[in-house]
Amino acid sequence: MISFTVNGRKRAYKGPPFKRLIDVLREDFGLTGTKEGCGEGECGACTVLVDRKPVTSCLVPVCQMEGRRIETVESLGREQRLGPLQSSFLEHGGAQCGFCTPGVLMTASVLPKSTAGDPLAIRRALSGHLCRCTGYQTIVESVAKAPRPKPRSRKR
Amino acid sequence: MRGSPGSMTVLRPRSAAEAVILCAKHPGCLPLAGGTDLMVLWNMGELNGRRILDLSGVAEWRAVRKTAAGLRVGALATHAELRDDAFVRREFPLLVQAAAAVGAAQIQNRGTLGGNIANASPAGDTFPALAVYEAQIRVVSAKGERVIPFSEFFAGVKKTNLAPGELVSEIEFPFPPSRPRRQLFRKVGTRAAMAISKTVAAGLLWLGPDHRVRELRFALGSMAPTVRRLRAVEEFARGKRLTTEVTAQACNLMSQDVCPIDDVRSTAEYRLRVSQNILAAFLLG
Ligand SMILES: Cc1cc2nc3c(=O)[nH]c(=O)nc-3n(C[C@H](O)[C@H](O)[C@H](O)COP(=O)(O)OP(=O)(O)OC[C@H]3O[C@@H](n4cnc5c(N)ncnc54)[C@H](O)[C@@H]3O)c2cc1C
Ligand code: FES
Ligand code: FES
Numbered sequence: 376m377i378s379f380t381v382n383g384r385k386r387a388y389k390g391p392p393f394k395r396l397i398d399v400l401r402e403d404f405g406l407t408g409t410k411e412g413c414g415e416g417e418c419g420a421c422t423v424l425v426d427r428k429p430v431t432s433c434l435v436p437v438c439q440m441e442g443r444r445i446e447t448v449e450s451l452g453r454e455q456r457l458g459p460l461q462s463s464f465l466e467h468g469g470a471q472c473g474f475c476t477p478g479v480l481m482t483a484s485v486l487p488k489s490t491a492g493d494p495l496a497i498r499r500a501l502s503g504h505l506c507r508c509t510g511y512q513t514i515v516e517s518v519a520k521a522p523r524p525k526p527r528s529r530k531r
Numbered sequence: 532m533r534g535s536p537g538s539m540t541v542l543r544p545r546s547a548a549e550a551v552i553l554c555a556k557h558p559g560c561l562p563l564a565g566g567t568d569l570m571v572l573w574n575m576g577e578l579n580g581r582r583i584l585d586l587s588g589v590a591e592w593r594a595v596r597k598t599a600a601g602l603r604v605g606a607l608a609t610h611a612e613l614r615d616d617a618f619v620r621r622e623f624p625l626l627v628q629a630a631a632a633v634g635a636a637q638i639q640n641r642g643t644l645g646g647n648i649a650n651a652s653p654a655g656d657t658f659p660a661l662a663v664y665e666a667q668i669r670v671v672s673a674k675g676e677r678v679i680p681f682s683e684f685f686a687g688v689k690k691t692n693l694a695p696g697e698l699v700s701e702i703e704f705p706f707p708p709s710r711p712r713r714q715l716f717r718k719v720g721t722r723a724a725m726a727i728s729k730t731v732a733a734g735l736l737w738l739g740p741d742h743r744v745r746e747l748r749f750a751l752g753s754m755a756p757t758v759r760r761l762r763a764v765e766e767f768a769r770g771k772r773l774t775t776e777v778t779a780q781a782c783n784l785m786s787q788d789v790c791p792i793d794d795v796r797s798t799a800e801y802r803l804r805v806s807q808n809i810l811a812a813f814l815l816g
Binding site: 390394419433 | 534536537539541543563566567570571573574583585587611634635636637638640641723724725
């Protein structure tokens with residue numbers, strides 16, 4: 376048995392240990408937000424966070440997930456209550472067919488503060504994602520213009 | 532065909548000692564580190580039925596640490612860990628630049644230095660840096676430990692001199708003799724991210740007080756079946772002032788140590804010309 380958390384919820388997986396993380400998420404847990412594009416690590420569509428770091432889930436066997444914290448696009452918001460990053464994509468046209476979007480959102484959700492609003496730094500950080508539709512400009516705008524969670528006040 | 536999870540057996544050692552024992556007990560098992568090379572093959576259905584030795588639980592081989600002699604990198608340290616390490620950034624900047632050139636963020640978060648080396652692609656982006664820093668590869672098996680100089684580690688395309696049952700445990704980087712006057716890392720691919728190199732270079736240069744070359748180290752990847760130090764160029768430059776004339780002659784000597792080929796990514800002619808331009812720019816400063 377392999378235990379880990381997905382979107383904050385404890386999960387126990389009992390299937391074959393070499394199943395890919397993307398397939399476990401989609402087939403065993405019904406989290407179909409994560410998409411498979413190339414299956415070779417090149418396109419970034421399948422990106423999820425493992426311990427807050429973006430990884431391509433098509434290249435991860437689930438046996439390596441013991442004790443890890445996994446987050447998928449489902450953690451960012453719900454249909455009627457989108458997260459700020461998702462709303463920004465909607466507003467600025469960052470998604471067209473939407474196939475690359477869940478992966479892009481996950482990488483964008485952990486961009487370091489230093490990249491905030493810096494288009495070049497955003498492009499560099501998102502370089503592991505391919506998009507066949509948008510031409511990237513609206514993706515960069517959506518990320519740059521998304522309201523960031525306010526830094527917590529140090530005092531008190 | 533696809534990878535079939537049900538056909539695989541996974542061994543999960545919890546320590547280096549256990550990994551070595553399991554590796555000896557199961558000849559033909561496939562070590563797995565970050566999986567960024569191995570899982571691509573598996574997804575294509577090429578590794579079905581194999582036994583996997585998952586090294587990710589071997590904490591001893593994760594560390595990146597400073598030693599009296601230099602730097603020690605555990606085989607399982609990721610490219611992201613190398614890229615972000617303050618000591619490595621200060622003392623071995625070419626290694627940082629190389630790690631930052633591997634794939635993109637998602638690949639750097641999973642891919643390891645040990646996996647890059649053991650995979651032995653002619654285009655491995657960390658190799659020119661390892662060559663000019665004169666890294667030593669520590670390997671271990673049930674028979675014991677040995678150290679292989681990086682220059683003797685590869686046997687050919689996708690082939691290493693690891694004996695059956697041997698695992699890469701650590702990579703050691705001795706401090707360079709002094710701070711180099713100039714240093715260079717340069718990767719040339721089709722695009723900035725996720726591209727396999729057409730050519731990839733690393734260089735270190737020390738000059739004497741009279742501006743003559745005290746020592747030059749220059750290495751190229753993707754230009755031969757394995758990474759190459761440009762020994763002829765390095766010897767030629769020693770003791771000389773780096774004039775335009777000397778630089779041109781040095782560039783002409785490049786082909787003594789490399790033999791680029793035409794393939795899907797580039798042509799031999801392009802590879803040689805671009806590599807010569809990179810060397811010339813480096814020597815002229
Ligand atoms: C989309 C994509 C882009 C990439 N871009 C680049 C790039 O730009 N530059 C580049 O150099 N590489 C690139 N790679 C290749 C790969 O990411 C690197 O080679 C990486 O360092 C491999 O490390 P890993 O830990 O993932 O290896 P794994 O896939 O786990 O293993 C690779 C091989 O090494 C063996 N192995 C692993 N660890 C050990 C060990 N400790 N002892 C003995 N054998 C071992 C495995 O059995 C396997 O044969 C890319 C890969 C992908 C999928
Ligand atoms: S589907 Fe995983 S990177 Fe393309
Ligand atoms: S929106 Fe269609 S691939 Fe990016």
